[in-house]
Amino acid sequence: MKKFLPLLLLLVGSLFIFSCKDDDDVYVQVDVDYPAVYDLRNVNFSYNNDLGWHYGQNFNNPMLDQDYVVIFRQTGTSGNAPVWQQIPRTLYLDQGELDYDFDFSKNDFMIYAGGTYDLSTTPQYLNNQTFRVVLVPAVYGKNATLEDLKKLSYEEIIAKYNIDESKVGTL
Template identity: 30%
Template sequence: MKRILLLLAIVGMTALQGCSNDDDRVDNDTVGLVFDINKSFNAQGEIIFPFNAGEVFSGDVVLIYWMESTTTNGNPVWRLIPQNIYFPNNEYPSISGYLTYNYDFTTTEAKIWTETDINLASIPNYSVGQFFRVIVVPGQNPIFARSAGSKGKTVTQTVDYKDYEAVVKAYGIKEENIVTRK
């Protein structure tokens, strides 16, 4: 009888070790999807691209960053759109007007579009071969962090979505995992 109880105790302990409750864990690397697109705006001043089934759900947040330039080291400078560009500027001193990149999205596609009073063909540096980074942040899944002043309680950490580097850090995005879609 003692052997049977010992055997049941060992089996029970082994089975319980496989179960865990990680509901209280801090999750600092949750992001649904990250990819780049490199496209030119069409004649209507739009870039439309689909999401694959199951990539974006109702309640998710889609962030789109435009690669404005690169640093002297070749690192990209990302700007959350909408972005406004005013002319004349250093690249086009003879053109006067404005260009705004904006976007919207559904669970099946996203559209980046331009609002401008300038012929897009006259500003190819802003309309041809543009790089955008798309980040899908799952809804109902905020980033949490423990702060020293919270006495061990979990508090919501706010992320400045305009600061690309802050988003990358908060969501644990690794550059080597980002692919370019056509």
């Protein structure tokens, strides 16, 4: 009986240990409409003294704070397929350097064009531009950073995050 009582206490104690629930991990399911791809067609940059040449757009729905935006500029076509170049990007032209860059928040993004010369002398780089905006939730990044995404081509991002290109939307 003396040996049975410690075994019984050990058995009952182990039931309590393994039946405890760890409430420290709280997961909140948030429905988001991305990863997604949006086209911006016929973009015309505006100019003001504070922002320089810029184009801004709001998202249809706010993103989560930790999510990413990657933007590509269409530089031409190959056959019938568009050729995408990720920005930020510097173009080296006869007139000087032209830079495309962007920033974003959970509610909107802004694309900038700047350079080492008067950009108004090359309106073909400021008017009727086409951009593709890719929204990527951080959870899909699996510890990736924006720096990791900057190394990927458009095709690599689409493949990595299983984005359905047949559902390209517009903003």
